[in-house]
Amino acid sequence: MRTAGDIMTTQIHTVHRDTEIKTLAKLFIDHNVNAMPVVDDDGGLVGIVSQTDLVEQDKPLHIPTVISLFDWVLYLESPKKFIEEVRKVTARRVGEICSQDVVTCSPDTPVSSVASLMVDNKAHLVPVLDGGRMVGVVARLDIIRSMGE
Numbered sequence: 001m002r003t004a005g006d007i008m009t010t011q012i013h014t015v016h017r018d019t020e021i022k023t024l025a026k027l028f029i030d031h032n033v034n035a036m037p038v039v040d041d042d043g044g045l046v047g048i049v050s051q052t053d054l055v056e057q058d059k060p061l062h063i064p065t066v067i068s069l070f071d072w073v074l075y076l077e078s079p080k081k082f083i084e085e086v087r088k089v090t091a092r093r094v095g096e097i098c099s100q101d102v103v104t105c106s107p108d109t110p111v112s113s114v115a116s117l118m119v120d121n122k123a124h125l126v127p128v129l130d131g132g133r134m135v136g137v138v139a140r141l142d143i144i145r146s147m148g149e
Helices: 021-031 051-058 079-089 111-121 140-147
Strands: 035-039 045-050 066-069 072-075 125-130 133-139
Touching (some): 021 051, 045 051
């Protein structure tokens, strides 16, 4: 059975929380990747940023629907979701748009389990950790490549 360690990419392109959005866009193009791990100054994993996160900045902002009843304003949608959308649309740094809930695996994780992690969590990239240290990443293309081998 093939494992994450068998198919992972070991040349890892990373960004920091303070990387500017314009720089991120250029890095996606230059490295031809769909997602990158976000690391702290010590190289520790703190998030994942994907092209989807970047594209979401250009979508129109949806103003929540409200009903005014007497002196009350009732939100028909979550104001918290609206605040999150505003934060993403106005972001200037990676740390403002990246996902901090990162799914990871170990080098011993079967490829089928990595595929399940990706689908279940809508993940573009799964970092491979060995003893807390990132040793590689498995991207969707790595999974697809492994199917053809």
